[in-house]
Amino acid sequence: MSKKFKGQRCPYCSEREAVTGDHIFAREFFLPSARANLPQAPTCDKCNNEKSKLEHYLTTVLPFGGRHADASVNLASMVPKRLGKNVRLHRRLIAGQQIVSAPDKEGKFEETIAIPFEGEKLEQLFSMIVRGLVWHHWRVYLADGYAVQTHTVTTHGLHLCENLLFRPNARDRVQGNHGNGTFIYEGAQAIDDPGITVWKFAVYGGLASYEDLPAPESLGSHLISMTGPLAAFARVNREA
Numbered sequence: 001m002s003k004k005f006k007g008q009r010c011p012y013c014s015e016r017e018a019v020t021g022d023h024i025f026a027r028e029f030f031l032p033s034a035r036a037n038l039p040q041a042p043t044c045d046k047c048n049n050e051k052s053k054l055e056h057y058l059t060t061v062l063p064f065g066g067r068h069a070d071a072s073v074n075l076a077s078m079v080p081k082r083l084g085k086n087v088r089l090h091r092r093l094i095a096g097q098q099i100v101s102a103p104d105k106e107g108k109f110e111e112t113i114a115i116p117f118e119g120e121k122l123e124q125l126f127s128m129i130v131r132g133l134v135w136h137h138w139r140v141y142l143a144d145g146y147a148v149q150t151h152t153v154t155t156h157g158l159h160l161c162e163n164l165l166f167r168p169n170a171r172d173r174v175q176g177n178h179g180n181g182t183f184i185y186e187g188a189q190a191i192d193d194p195g196i197t198v199w200k201f202a203v204y205g206g207l208a209s210y211e212d213l214p215a216p217e218s219l220g221s222h223l224i225s226m227t228g229p230l231a232a233f234a235r236v237n238r239e240a
């Protein structure tokens with residue numbers, strides 16, 4: 001890891017001094033042949049540990065639900081080794097797996113195996129990823145009193161959010177595509193406050209989630225993140 005990040009401020013906590021650099025999207029999400037040019041950010045020890053734990057869980061579990069072709073190769077070639085190192089997680093996945101009838105891309109129902117999934121860990125990791133990207137693209141640190149909120153949305157929810165959140169004017173818009181579509185994102189920054197940003201992510205081509213069956217349009221799960229003053233989120237939450 002490059003020394004250039006050492007001594008810079010860590011964007012994940014906006015507080016402590018970085019000890020090393022961090023791949024904002026962990027290398028393990030990608031096949032070894034698709035890891036070129038991944039964005040990096042400085043990180044302190046504490047945030048690095050916290051993020052690594054989330055990444056360990058998610059690089060093991062996410063390929064099971066991914067629809068991108070690389071997710072199946074990752075599942076076959078790299079996940080068994082990760083599960084071998086984590087017996088407890090392996091047992092938990094086996095104990096919780098069930099056979100569900102789910103629609104494929106054409107809407108035809110097929111039996112498939114679903115595993116239990118801690119969605120809040122995905123949302124936690126993406127809230128960290130967003131802090132990394134805000135720094136990577138704009139060198140902005142989220143100040144005290146600013147927060148990130150991340151939600152998993154269905155395809156239908158994504159269209160709704162796109163209309164509401166991405167339509168207004170923005171100071172800047174950015175996008176990224178890493179590992180030939182393994183991770184795709186778009187971000188926009190507000191005109192009047194560099195700390196107000198909105199993001200959407202597709203991971204492994206959208207993750208299959210079976211909570212909202214049988215509506216086939218609910219199949220593709222995406223993530224939406226927003227950053228902004230904590231007070232704004234508090235108000236939204238109270239009204240919801």
Ligand SMILES: [Zn+2]
Pocket residue numbers: 010011012013014015016043044045046047048
């Ligand atoms: Zn930190």
